[in-house]
Amino acid sequence: MRLTGERELGFVLYELLDVEALCARERFQEHGRETFDAALETARQIAGDLFAPCNRAADEDEPRIENGRIVTLPAYQAALDAFFEAGFGAAHVDAELGGLQMPWTVAQACFSQFLMANVAATSYPMLTIGAANMLAAFGTEAQKADHLEAMYAGRTYGTMALTEPQAGSSLADIRTRAEPTGEGDYRIKGTKIFISGGEHELSGNIVHMVLARLPDAPPGVKGISMFLVPRYRPDGEGRPVIDNDVALAGLIHKMGWRGTVSTMLNFGEKGECRGTLVGAANRGLAHMFHMMNEARIGVAMCATMLGAAGYNASLDYARERPQGRPAGAKDPTSAPVPIVAHADVRRMLLAQKSYVEGAFALGLACARLVDEQATAADETARREAGLLLEILTPVMKAWSSDWCLEANRLAIQIHGGYGYTREYPVEQHYRDNRLNPIHEGTNGIQAIDLLGRKAVMQDGAALALLRREIMRTVEAGRGSTALADYAEALAKALDRLDRVTATLAAHMAEDAEAGLANASVYLAMTGHTVIAWIWLRQALAAERGLAAGDVGVSEEDGGARDFYEGKLASCRYFFRWELPATVTQAALLESRDDTCLAVRPEQL
Amino acid sequence: MKILVPVKRVVDYNVKIRVKADGTGVETQNVKMSMNPFDEIAVEQAIRLKEAGLAEEIIAVSLGVTQSQETIRTALAMGADRGILVETDEALEPLGVAKCLQKIAEKEGPGLILMGKQAIDDDANQTPQMLSALLGWAQATYVSKLEIADGKAKVKREIDGGLENLEIALPAVLSVDLRLNEPRYASLPNIMKAKKKPIDTMSPADLGVDVSPRLVTLKVTEPPKRAGGVKVESVAELVDKLRNEAKVI
Ligand SMILES: Cc1cc2nc3c(=O)[nH]c(=O)nc-3n(C[C@H](O)[C@H](O)[C@H](O)COP(=O)(O)OP(=O)(O)OC[C@H]3O[C@@H](n4cnc5c(N)ncnc54)[C@H](O)[C@@H]3O)c2cc1C
Ligand SMILES: Cc1cc2nc3c(=O)[nH]c(=O)nc-3n(C[C@H](O)[C@H](O)[C@H](O)COP(=O)(O)OP(=O)(O)OC[C@H]3O[C@@H](n4cnc5c(N)ncnc54)[C@H](O)[C@@H]3O)c2cc1C
Numbered sequence: 001m002r003l004t005g006e007r008e009l010g011f012v013l014y015e016l017l018d019v020e021a022l023c024a025r026e027r028f029q030e031h032g033r034e035t036f037d038a039a040l041e042t043a044r045q046i047a048g049d050l051f052a053p054c055n056r057a058a059d060e061d062e063p064r065i066e067n068g069r070i071v072t073l074p075a076y077q078a079a080l081d082a083f084f085e086a087g088f089g090a091a092h093v094d095a096e097l098g099g100l101q102m103p104w105t106v107a108q109a110c111f112s113q114f115l116m117a118n119v120a121a122t123s124y125p126m127l128t129i130g131a132a133n134m135l136a137a138f139g140t141e142a143q144k145a146d147h148l149e150a151m152y153a154g155r156t157y158g159t160m161a162l163t164e165p166q167a168g169s170s171l172a173d174i175r176t177r178a179e180p181t182g183e184g185d186y187r188i189k190g191t192k193i194f195i196s197g198g199e200h201e202l203s204g205n206i207v208h209m210v211l212a213r214l215p216d217a218p219p220g221v222k223g224i225s226m227f228l229v230p231r232y233r234p235d236g237e238g239r240p241v242i243d244n245d246v247a248l249a250g251l252i253h254k255m256g257w258r259g260t261v262s263t264m265l266n267f268g269e270k271g272e273c274r275g276t277l278v279g280a281a282n283r284g285l286a287h288m289f290h291m292m293n294e295a296r297i298g299v300a301m302c303a304t305m306l307g308a309a310g311y312n313a314s315l316d317y318a319r320e321r322p323q324g325r326p327a328g329a330k331d332p333t334s335a336p337v338p339i340v341a342h343a344d345v346r347r348m349l350l351a352q353k354s355y356v357e358g359a360f361a362l363g364l365a366c367a368r369l370v371d372e373q374a375t376a377a378d379e380t381a382r383r384e385a386g387l388l389l390e391i392l393t394p395v396m397k398a399w400s401s402d403w404c405l406e407a408n409r410l411a412i413q414i415h416g417g418y419g420y421t422r423e424y425p426v427e428q429h430y431r432d433n434r435l436n437p438i439h440e441g442t443n444g445i446q447a448i449d450l451l452g453r454k455a456v457m458q459d460g461a462a463l464a465l466l467r468r469e470i471m472r473t474v475e476a477g478r479g480s481t482a483l484a485d486y487a488e489a490l491a492k493a494l495d496r497l498d499r500v501t502a503t504l505a506a507h508m509a510e511d512a513e514a515g516l517a518n519a520s521v522y523l524a525m526t527g528h529t530v531i532a533w534i535w536l537r538q539a540l541a542a543e544r545g546l547a548a549g550d551v552g553v554s555e556e557d558g559g560a561r562d563f564y565e566g567k568l569a570s571c572r573y574f575f576r577w578e579l580p581a582t583v584t585q586a587a588l589l590e591s592r593d594d595t596c597l598a599v600r601p602e603q604l
Numbered sequence: 605m606k607i608l609v610p611v612k613r614v615v616d617y618n619v620k621i622r623v624k625a626d627g628t629g630v631e632t633q634n635v636k637m638s639m640n641p642f643d644e645i646a647v648e649q650a651i652r653l654k655e656a657g658l659a660e661e662i663i664a665v666s667l668g669v670t671q672s673q674e675t676i677r678t679a680l681a682m683g684a685d686r687g688i689l690v691e692t693d694e695a696l697e698p699l700g701v702a703k704c705l706q707k708i709a710e711k712e713g714p715g716l717i718l719m720g721k722q723a724i725d726d727d728a729n730q731t732p733q734m735l736s737a738l739l740g741w742a743q744a745t746y747v748s749k750l751e752i753a754d755g756k757a758k759v760k761r762e763i764d765g766g767l768e769n770l771e772i773a774l775p776a777v778l779s780v781d782l783r784l785n786e787p788r789y790a791s792l793p794n795i796m797k798a799k800k801k802p803i804d805t806m807s808p809a810d811l812g813v814d815v816s817p818r819l820v821t822l823k824v825t826e827p828p829k830r831a832g833g834v835k836v837e838s839v840a841e842l843v844d845k846l847r848n849e850a851k852v853i
Contacts, residue, residue: 006636030796034674038681038795045789087792100792560634 001052001425002312003044003113004305004360007563012361013109015541017368022103025375036106042086043110050079051117058120058259059428063200065251070200070261077202079121083114084154089125093152104374108301108367112360115305119432120259124157126298127197131158131209134291135228138279143228147207157203160295161192161210161229161265162288168194169445171285172220176212176267178227178275188212188229188275189268191249194439198263199231199248205240206231210267210275211284218282226284227275229267245272256431293393296440297366300400303436304359307404310411310429311352317424318345318414339414348414352407354570354578358531359400361538366392384465391454391462392530394446399527401436402443408433447519450526452512456505463501470494470533477536480543482568486536486575493529493579496586500525503590517597518589525585532579539571605715605774606661607650609684610705612640613668613675614725627823630725639675641787642720644682645780648787649750650718651683658752659716661685665708667701669693673803680798681790687803692815700808700815702734707811709739714775716757721746721779732779742772748783 013019019036022028054075063072083089091107093099114122132151135143150156167173176190190212192198199206208229217223232240247269252262267273279287318340325334326341339345369392372385408430412419419426437443455463470490477487504522508515542564615621616636624631639647650662664679666672667690676687690704709717722729736743748767749760752774761768762781790798808815836842846853 030799032799034677035795035799038677038790038798039792041678042789042791042795082789085791086789091792100796102792 001048001055001117001309002316003048003116004308006040006044007560008357008360009040009109011538011541011545011563011567012364013106015545016361016538017105017364019103019105019368022105022371022375025377027101027375028103031102031106035102039091039100039102039106039110040113043088043113046079046082046086046088047113047117050075050082051114051121054079054121055118055259056425056428058118059256059432062253062258063251063261065248068248070248070251072200072202072261073259076121076259079118080124080154080202083122083125088114089129089154090152097152098149099152103368104370105364105367108297109364112301112305112363115302116309118259119302119306120257123257123260123302124197124202125154126302127160128154128156128158128203130291130295130298131160131207133294134209134226134287135278137290138226138287139228140276140278143276143278146234147228147230150205151207155203156205156207157197157200159195159197159206159208160288161195161198161208163194164191165193169442171211171224174211174213174224176210178212178214178225178277180214181274185274185276186212186214186227187268187271188227188273189271191264191266193264194252195263195265196260198261198265199246200261208246208265208267209278209288211288212275214281221285223282224284225281226278226287228278229273229275233274243272244274245270255434256428257435292440293389294370296393296397296446297363297370299436299440300359300366300396301363303401303404303433304356304363306429306433306436307352307356307359307400307407310408310426310433311349311356313425313429314352314411314414314419315340315349317418318349321416323416345414348410350570350573351577352410353566354535354574355403355407355531357538357567357570358534358574359396359404362392362396362531362534363400365534366396387458387462387465388469390457391450391466394441394450394454395523395527395530397440398437398443398446398450398523399531401433402524403527403531405430405433405437443523444520447523448516451504451519451522452508452516455501455522455526456508460501460505463498466530467494467498470529473533473536473540476540480540483536483539483543483571486532486539486571489575489579490529490532490536493532493582496582497526497529500586500589503592507592514592514594514597518593521585521589525582525589528579528582528585532574535571535574538567542567542571605659606663606712607653607659608663608665608705608709608712608714608717609643609646609650609679610665610667610701610717610719610731611643611647611675611679612720612723612725613637613666613672614640614723617641617724623824623826627825629821629824637671637674639678640720640723640725642722642724642780642782643679644720644787645782645784646718646720647679647682647684648785649780650716651788652785653716653752654683663688663712663714665690665705667692667696667704667808673805676803677798678790680801680803681795682788683794684801686801689803689805690808690811691805692808694808694815695817696815697817697819698728698730698734699818700813702731702738703813704808704811704815705731705735706738707813709735716752716774717741717777719777719779721781729779732777736777739775739777742774742776743778744770744772744776745779746781747778748781750778750780750784 020033023031058073063070090099091102092104095101128151164174178186178188181187210227210229211224213223230244231246233242233244234240235242245268247266249264249266319338321339322336323339369385369389373382376382411426415424418424474487474491477483504515545564616638619635622631653659662684664676664684665688666676673689719732744759746762747759748762751758755774756771758771
């Protein structure tokens with residue numbers, strides 16, 4: 001399969017986000033463009049050689065239980081072992097833990113290539129790295145010593161065990177219990193559902209990050225704690241061989257993403273399941289949310305790379321499939337043209353390009369903020385990066401998963417009837433991508449998070465900061481003859497967003513339920529505004545690239561001029577075809593429309 | 605024992621080659637370049653010999669433009685110990701390359717020179733043979749299996765009729781074939797280590813070699829496009845066409 005072009009990776013990393021500037025910081029001083037490019041190259045090789053070939057196979061042959069054990073494709077083991085052996089599990093990690101201290105931005109760029117090749121296989125390291133990072137942030141010294149290195153090296157995999165049958169979106173309702181044993185650890189009892197990577201033989205051990213309640217915990221989200229529960233716990237000599245009573249209660253059979261095993265787990269059926277507390281008692285959800293930014297950016301990247309895979313496939317297809325003649329062509333015996341020659345097909349390609357490359361640039365820009373938050377020299381810069389991430393995370397998670405799914409729909413459409421068959425990859429992209437608006441907090445929950453918390457937090461400080469950043473780009477855009485109109489359009493969209501936010505904030509203060517009722521429209525509107533901003537930034541970078549000269553001739557592929565002009569065309573598409581939607585959205589929201597709130601269930 | 609591994613920077617094997625409009629060569633502007641895949645196999649074999657305790661040092665050598673350094677870095681990131689870049693903008697030909705490698709080999713004194721059997725750009729398949737003649741060392745080409753013991757190399761060669769087993773004395777020049785091994789990926793820790801490994805840079809003149817081209821390229825063209833086929837109605841018709849039109853049976 002075709003992975004992200006090096007041109008695109010280079011453009012976003014170096015021309016848009018200037019990641020090389022990070023190498024001036026102490027943490028990254030061993031790095032340079034040379035090591036970044038070499039790492040990306042290895043990622044692309046392993047993704048192409050080992051991850052891509054088993055993507056379809058795992059979809060057709062999903063994990064199953066044989067003799068009480070989960071069987072996954074042998075090719076999965078080989079791919080994942082290569083991933084960890086090459087050091088990708090520890091790319092961002094401290095040197096003393098065996099890591100490479102690579103910027104998170106570059107690690108994510110490497111990761112994106114695995115996601116694109118095989119999202120389901122890549123979920124195992126994604127969960128493992130996420131769980132390990134949580135342990136690194138909140139774990140005790142003993143927990144870290146026992147597990148961290150093994151997780152980053154891929155000998156132990158991790159999971160996130162939050163969801164229960166009666167508690168999905170509403171984690172306040174979880175029932176899994178943790179009783180102190182008097183020996184410093186806890187006896188865990190409860191049922192978790194949908195746990196990805198909950199059981200398998202791909203790694204020597206598995207550690208579950210389990211949300212549970214202590215006996216005296218207050219009700220609701222303030223009474224949830226996090227526990228580390230290994231599949232095998234250590235014997236007297238520290239060897240992880242004792243079965244820790246985490247029982248596989250069943251497998252979940254999914255529409256897509258089938259290579260990742262989805263499990264229902266019973267903790268402590270025999271009363272023998274032990275776990276240790278991670279972080280502070282009753283602070284489990286807060287700790288989890290600390291990680292959630294990272295996980296949600298991860299989900300957005302999954303969605304984006306599936307969108308990118310579909311875009312590539314449909315672009316290749318459109319260049320090859322001859323069908324029809326230009327409207328107005330009179331001679332029925334003339335040769336048919338490739339469908340890319342039809343404006344309507346180009347519309348579908350340009351739409352995909354604008355969603356996918358917009359989401360990709362936003363994803364890496366957010367990763368860049370993660371680096372900024374962790375390593376910027378001055379405290380204000382670190383705090384501001386954190387605040388921007390707070391507000392951008394729900395937008396990115398929901399927008400990218402909604403619109404890159406739409407991209408996959410268009411990729412199928414371009415394939416005509418063939419896109420609907422299993423002989424082409426695009427139907428799997430769609431099925432796989434359909435998960436992303438659902439997990440890690442449904443997009444409905446993201447919208448409530450954005451409007452109910454992030455947009456109004458600290459008297460709107462996060463939104464004000466976002467406005468400042470966007471206005472910087474607007475100012476730059478005003479200085480460009482070709483882009484000045486877009487800059488004005490963006491400034492207007494930003495004003496609309498401010499007005500709507502003020503209206504809704506007032507409404508929420510009067511009546512929370514009514515004020516939040518249309519949150520998803522608010523998120524859609526914010527998303528389109530943010531992506532328009534990202535596109536204007538890309539267009540400005542493209543103008544710089546064109547002005548720098550030496551862009552070579554216009555050529556089918558590899559032509560630098562076409563690359564930059566393609567960026568300008570996508571920017572134009574987004575401003576002309578997409579951003580105007582925010583006008584209607586704003587009108588609806590400002591009218592305090594109550595159509596959906598008012599309709600009674602009996603009327604549906 | 606030292607092992608010398610020449611590595612060539614070529615257009616990546618995934619790239620669709622395009623002939624320049626003026627017919628003077630193929631397009632290399634804005635085109636992805638990588639290590640010649642056969643050379644990767646040579647590097648891999650050298651690393652395996654070192655891991656087996658049969659070699660102490662692996663030197664990766666590249667000849668060509670400044671960017672050939674990146675190819676050397678790739679070899680270093682796989683596990684080679686140091687690099688030598690013979691920098692030149694000249695269009696290199698096998699004889700010039702072999703002469704430079706001869707000088708380097710005389711200076712470094714490797715026990716083994718492992719090279720790709722050919723480079724995927726010009727497919728010349730000449731440099732190893734010329735180098736062995738210039739050095740007066742034994743050679744074995746198209747090696748698909750290699751064992752080193754007692755100052756000798758036992759090799760299997762892929763030849764038209766099958767496999768040929770040879771035993772040759774070291775020092776020797778071996779050119780390697782596809783089936784010898786599966787090259788490893790450059791791991792992130794090794795990429796970091798490679799940054800610190802030294803690369804010596806010199807020019808052909810420093811080696812006392814004149815690499816100016818001996819050949820003149822008249823014209824480079826695309827291979828002729830394949831004409832569309834025809835559908836035959838029956839096996840009999842197929843056999844008839846093969847016999848009387850194509851004259852292949
Ligand atoms: C393939 C897959 C993998 C998963 N992996 C994991 C995992 O590894 N670990 C883990 O813990 N969980 C995992 N999950 C669970 C996932 O996070 C939940 O499915 C998700 O949080 C939604 O919960 P639910 O399915 O119970 O839906 P519900 O919460 O029942 O939601 C149903 C619908 O109601 C809406 N809704 C619910 N509450 C509200 C509200 N208050 N206001 C407005 N709308 C609301 C939702 O937006 C949604 O549209 C996975 C799920 C899937 C499908
Ligand atoms: C499940 C299934 C059942 C079917 N059942 C039947 C059946 O019973 N009988 C039957 O006869 N057929 C059937 N079909 C075929 C179906 O009608 C065709 O797939 C459909 O007409 C599209 O043709 P195509 O697949 O060749 O796509 P193409 O014609 O190649 O179209 C590919 C893309 O190019 C676009 N495009 C093509 N030409 C132009 C143009 N001139 N201008 C702009 N855009 C253009 C299309 O809109 C599409 O997006 C079935 C298909 C499926 C998937």
